[in-house]
């Protein structure tokens with residue numbers, strides 16, 4: 001979220017996303033009309049692309065990667081969004097940072113009434129009236145084909161990993177409300193978010209750099225929990241690899 005145009009990127013709170021998570025779960029929440037401006041920002045050493053936009057606030061709750069309305073101000077900024085900012089690194093020709101703002105020059109490209117979402121009940125994932133896990137988009141809906149044979153196994157593997165992460169307190173920090181105030185938040189609270197970070201997750205646990213205590217000091221896991229976490233994380237990682245291989249073969 002882009003609040004104050006004077007703030008340097010390094011002083012901004014950002015969330016880290018794997019490219020497929022940003023492209024598959026977040027950008028589809030916005031509408032575009034193709035209008036954009038490009039300028040070079042000498043202070044950041046980056047090109048800044050501004051895209052006119054509007055936010056699709058009427059999607060079903062399970063189409064959002066998590067209940068953005070856990071924070072009313074945040075939900076309202078999403079609803080009022082009129083620009084997406086893409087910061088492009090000229091050396092790598094890659095997008096380094098993406099932000100959205102309700103303070104762009106033009107009004108949102110589609111006018112819509114703000115919607116009040118139900119009260120957030122503290123759960124990042126929930127079961128809907130039909131007994132399905134939500135948010136649906138975080139269960140690889142739209143990321144993998146519906147007939148990908150690995151989907152049920154991935155679901156089960158994530159549930160096991162999520163329980164181990166809970167035992168290891170990972171969810172006391174790596175969740176959207178960012179209780180630890182991380183400058184570069186890493187989200188792990190759904191299958192798609194954890195999938196995007198699985199390699200770093202495995203490395204952090206293997207190298208004992210995670211979890212941390214509330215003062216930021218590395219807090220070694222007990223041996224059994226560490227091996228349970230690595231085992232369930234490894235199973236999830238292997239299934240993800242198989243699911244992606246299957247997709248790659250189907251699209252050839």
Ligand code: HEC
Pocket residue numbers: 165168169170171172173174180182186197200201202204205210211212213214215216
């Ligand atoms: C007390 C808060 C806290 C807890 C608990 C915690 N983390 Fe973190 N985690 C952080 C912070 C802060 C960072 C950013 C660290 C940095 O870059 O200095 C981070 C970074 C990470 C990263 C990114 C590492 C990288 O490569 O940059 C991963 C992956 C991660 N944590 C996984 C986990 C896992 C898995 C658990 C549970 C076993 C866990 N964390 C528990 C606070 C926490």
